[in-house]
Amino acid sequence: MPKLIETRDLVTNFYTYEGVVKALNKVGLVIERGTTFGLVGESGCGKSVTARSMMRVVQEPGRIEGGQVLFYPGEDGQEAVELLSQSEAYMQSLRGDQISMIFQEPNAALNPIMTIGDQVAESFLFHRKKEMCAKVLEDLKTADLPWPGLKKLLEFFYRRAAADPGDRLCCWASRTPILKRWQQRLFREARRRSVEIIAALDIANADQVVDRYPHNLSGGMKQRILIAMALACEPLLLIADEATSNLDVTIQAQILDLLRKLKKKSISSILLITHDLGVVAETCDRVGVMYAGSVCEVARVGELFRNPLHPYTRALLDAVPKFSVSGQLKSVEGNVPNLVDPPSGCRFHPRCPLRRKICAQRLPELALAGPDHLVACHLAGGRSGSAQVWGGR
Amino acid sequence: MPADMILQLKGLKKHYPILGGVLRKQINTVKALDGIDLDIYRGECLGLVGESGCGKTTTGKAVIRLHDPSEGSIFYYGKEHGAGRGVDITGLGRRALKKLGIRGKLQMVFQDPTTSLNPRMLIKNIIAEPIRAQNGLGARQMEKRVAELLYMVGLTKDHLLRYPHEFSGGQRQRIAVARAIATDPDFIVLDEPTSALDVSVQAQILNLLKSLQDSLQLTYLFVTHHLLVVKYVSNRTAVMYLGKIVELAPTADLFASPFHPYTHALLSGIPIPDVDHKPHRIVLAGDVPSPMNPPSGCRFHTRCPFAQEVCRRQEPVAAEAAPGRLVACHRWQDVPRLVRERFGK
Numbered sequence: 127m128p129k130l131i132e133t134r135d136l137v138t139n140f141y142t143y144e145g146v147v148k149a150l151n152k153v154g155l156v157i158e159r160g161t162t163f164g165l166v167g168e169s170g171c172g173k174s175v176t177a178r179s180m181m182r183v184v185q186e187p188g189r190i191e192g193g194q195v196l197f198y199p200g201e202d203g204q205e206a207v208e209l210l211s212q213s214e215a216y217m218q219s220l221r222g223d224q225i226s227m228i229f230q231e232p233n234a235a236l237n238p239i240m241t242i243g244d245q246v247a248e249s250f251l252f253h254r255k256k257e258m259c260a261k262v263l264e265d266l267k268t269a270d271l272p273w274p275g276l277k278k279l280l281e282f283f284y285r286r287a288a289a290d291p292g293d294r295l296c297c298w299a300s301r302t303p304i305l306k307r308w309q310q311r312l313f314r315e316a317r318r319r320s321v322e323i324i325a326a327l328d329i330a331n332a333d334q335v336v337d338r339y340p341h342n343l344s345g346g347m348k349q350r351i352l353i354a355m356a357l358a359c360e361p362l363l364l365i366a367d368e369a370t371s372n373l374d375v376t377i378q379a380q381i382l383d384l385l386r387k388l389k390k391k392s393i394s395s396i397l398l399i400t401h402d403l404g405v406v407a408e409t410c411d412r413v414g415v416m417y418a419g420s421v422c423e424v425a426r427v428g429e430l431f432r433n434p435l436h437p438y439t440r441a442l443l444d445a446v447p448k449f450s451v452s453g454q455l456k457s458v459e460g461n462v463p464n465l466v467d468p469p470s471g472c473r474f475h476p477r478c479p480l481r482r483k484i485c486a487q488r489l490p491e492l493a494l495a496g497p498d499h500l501v502a503c504h505l506a507g508g509r510s511g512s513a514q515v516w517g518g519r
Numbered sequence: 520m521p522a523d524m525i526l527q528l529k530g531l532k533k534h535y536p537i538l539g540g541v542l543r544k545q546i547n548t549v550k551a552l553d554g555i556d557l558d559i560y561r562g563e564c565l566g567l568v569g570e571s572g573c574g575k576t577t578t579g580k581a582v583i584r585l586h587d588p589s590e591g592s593i594f595y596y597g598k599e600h601g602a603g604r605g606v607d608i609t610g611l612g613r614r615a616l617k618k619l620g621i622r623g624k625l626q627m628v629f630q631d632p633t634t635s636l637n638p639r640m641l642i643k644n645i646i647a648e649p650i651r652a653q654n655g656l657g658a659r660q661m662e663k664r665v666a667e668l669l670y671m672v673g674l675t676k677d678h679l680l681r682y683p684h685e686f687s688g689g690q691r692q693r694i695a696v697a698r699a700i701a702t703d704p705d706f707i708v709l710d711e712p713t714s715a716l717d718v719s720v721q722a723q724i725l726n727l728l729k730s731l732q733d734s735l736q737l738t739y740l741f742v743t744h745h746l747l748v749v750k751y752v753s754n755r756t757a758v759m760y761l762g763k764i765v766e767l768a769p770t771a772d773l774f775a776s777p778f779h780p781y782t783h784a785l786l787s788g789i790p791i792p793d794v795d796h797k798p799h800r801i802v803l804a805g806d807v808p809s810p811m812n813p814p815s816g817c818r819f820h821t822r823c824p825f826a827q828e829v830c831r832r833q834e835p836v837a838a839e840a841a842p843g844r845l846v847a848c849h850r851w852q853d854v855p856r857l858v859r860e861r862f863g864k
């Protein structure tokens with residue numbers, strides 16, 4: 127599969143009063159076209175910061191200090207755009223259009239005093255103005271208008287807007303009383319598209335839902351609306367950050383089902399961030415496991431669950447209650463470290479049952495330990511024969 | 520499982536009034552609990568599962584008398600009252616409970632360890648608080664007892680003189696557990712004790728709770744929305760939907776062969792951390808209805824894939840489907856077949 131987006135040695139720090147939080151420690155990930163990539167790890171390990179760094183929306187007081195984010199917009203995955211060196215205007219046109227993001231907390235992402243329809247329409251108006259003006263122009267040809275002059279006038283505006291969405295004259299007209307009504311047809315088109323996309327997400331009475339406000343909707347419904355907004359412009363990459371974590375089992379099942387269907391229909395890749403290994407096992411093609419700001423293992427989902435090589439991945443898998451297995455859960459001692467003063471070398475070494483002397487001294491690099499299986503551990507890879515050390519599984 | 524009962528809930532209801540308008544008149548009621556019958560046996564861990572808002576926490580709080588139920592009764596069968604002699608604790612106030620020596624016997628651990636511990640109190644005092652109210656130990660003995668409790672939950676004496684914010688979420692939950700076991704209880708309600716924790720810490724706490732149950736001979740009511748956790752810890756499981764118990768069964772049986780359509784949907788909806796497991800998912804339509812106006816008849820009929828006319832009209836009563844198994848559904852006998860036909864399980 128050609129690549130879609132890639133991070134290389136990404137370093138992001140937060141400058142807080144307690145000190146510098148070293149949130150990302152050279153994160154390297156590759157997401158391929160048409161796949162669902164799962165990013166798992168316990169809270170605070172840097173999953174959200176990774177996603178935010180990729181889109182350059184890291185919150186204060188965070189700063190991206192190093193590395194690269196390479197985006198491959200072409201089908202073949204050849205030409206790369208380095209996102210960290212692009213202008214903010216470029217990023218804005220990318221966000222919500224080619225890359226969209228949905229978060230855990232739908233209330234924070236929805237504006238409480240705007241109707242659902244207006245909020246979805248906004249993303250069309252921002253990214254698809256040109257295309258929609260062309261559509262309106264097309265419709266105008268057959269439209270019946272009270273007097274011919276009006277048609278001429280409207281066509282004039284829409285032609286200009288279709289050629290250049292930021293057209294000065296159109297912008298001025300939009301702010302002038304009476305004249306600003308030229309946009310009505312554009313708004314109607316945006317609304318039509320909103321209803322269409324909301325209906326496509328298995329929401330009944332979409333034409334009524336668009337006129338409601340967020341507080342009238344249930345949690346599951348709000349999350350659907352956010353997905354609708356994110357999918358409005360058919361993005362190449364959808365980043366879903368703990369998008370189902372606050373939902374109940376039956377509602378989560380609905381949303382995951384929906385994502386799976388959407389994934390089949392449109393080619394877009396999904397970066398699914400979650401702490402729930404069950405969600406990963408069911409929905410992802412490839413998985414990256416993070417611990418304390420580093421990626422420790424990346425593999426195809428079947429390989430990762432059947433043959434986990436990193437001690438932390440194994441610890442995580444042993445710690446979750448399972449359906450078919452009973453018996454004592456194994457738990458790793460200790461807690462996720464404070465990232466102001468992270469452990470030296472391998473950040474997992476204070477909790478690792480297999481640590482060696484070298485582990486505290488040198489950071490293990492992510493290296494190939496099997497076909498399409500990357501592990502960052504001094505004991506993995508061809509060097510020391512991981513299978514013997516761990517006695518197989 | 521020992522057969523003697525420790526608690527019995529009979530027809531328990533809790534309706535919260537909704538006030539509205541300028542005059543703050545009651546305009547509606549939230550039927551958080553709407554007639555719950557539940558027997559809890561000594562030494563067991565009874566799991567209580569269901570989606571948020573179905574009344575799990577309200578049930579737990581009613582049992583340890585944190586609020587007064589609107590209707591129904593709660594009987595406590597303490598060891599000290601003699602076998603089979605229950606005390607109706609439904610209407611008893613704090614003072615009466617204390618006089619009967621029941622107050623310390625029923626405890627609760629809450630979901631969020633950050634808000635359930637007073638941030639301005641030292642750990643020492645947080646844990647000592649319930650014992651201080653109970654018996655007059657000297658300062659020296661008290662400290663010894665608290666250190667002992669800390670040790671039981673996997674912390675050390677060094678933690679005595681610290682504040683809650685200095686601890687991680689998992690450690691705070693350990694402190695909450697220490698406080699709950701301080702009064703030497705018989706019964707503890709664990710309300711989503713691990714829902715705010717990470718998986719590796721969750722495993723630590725679950726194992727701690729299991730070992731404490733053995734060593735202190737505790738009875739648990741384990742409230743959670745996480746079904747795999749319930750499967751791991753509980754002997755029997757009750758499934759709630761909109762203020763009612765829809766199914767009750769030994770946990771192994773419930774997971775192996777559920778009867779109620781809602782249980783089927785819940786179980787099939789769990790994301791399983793195992794790539795070789797192929798789910799036959801029953802995706803329910805719609806949301807949980809509001810407990811203010813629960814649907815008529817069977818409350819699940821608005822989302823049930825097998826609902827019939829009778830379900831809309833008549834409320835199903837709990838039937839004994841097998842020894843020790845209760846299910847409240849008109850069509851429970853047909854459900855396994857219907858699920859197989861419709862969803863190919």
Ligand SMILES: Nc1ncnc2c1ncn2[C@@H]1O[C@H](COP(=O)(O)OP(=O)(O)O)[C@@H](O)[C@H]1O
Pocket residue numbers: 140142147149167168169170171172173174175176185186187188465
């Ligand atoms: N706005 C912020 N200010 C300070 N530190 C932050 C901020 N956002 C994240 N961090 C730190 O970055 C680390 C990674 O956080 P995050 O990516 O949110 O974790 P998660 O894997 O749970 O999504 C954490 O240690 C957190 O403390």
Ligand SMILES: Nc1ncnc2c1ncn2[C@@H]1O[C@H](COP(=O)(O)OP(=O)(O)O)[C@@H](O)[C@H]1O
Pocket residue numbers: 535536549550551569570571572573574575576577578810
């Ligand atoms: N103090 C209260 N006042 C009004 N309604 C309440 C109160 N406490 C709980 N409820 C309502 O009762 C229902 C059951 O709540 P709860 O027992 O907390 O559910 P669960 O613990 O299963 O998520 C919910 O609909 C909730 O909104």
Ligand code: SF4
Pocket residue numbers: 436437438472473474475476478479480481482485490502503504505
């Ligand atoms: S590098 Fe060392 S400490 Fe880190 S996971 Fe591997 S064995 Fe454990």
Ligand code: SF4
Pocket residue numbers: 779780781817818819820821823824825826827830835847848849850851
């Ligand atoms: S009583 Fe009817 S509606 Fe209720 S669960 Fe059974 S079949 Fe479904």
Ligand SMILES: [Mg+2]
Pocket residue numbers: 173174175367368
């Ligand atoms: Mg996060």
Ligand SMILES: [Mg+2]
Pocket residue numbers: 575576577
């Ligand atoms: Mg609750």
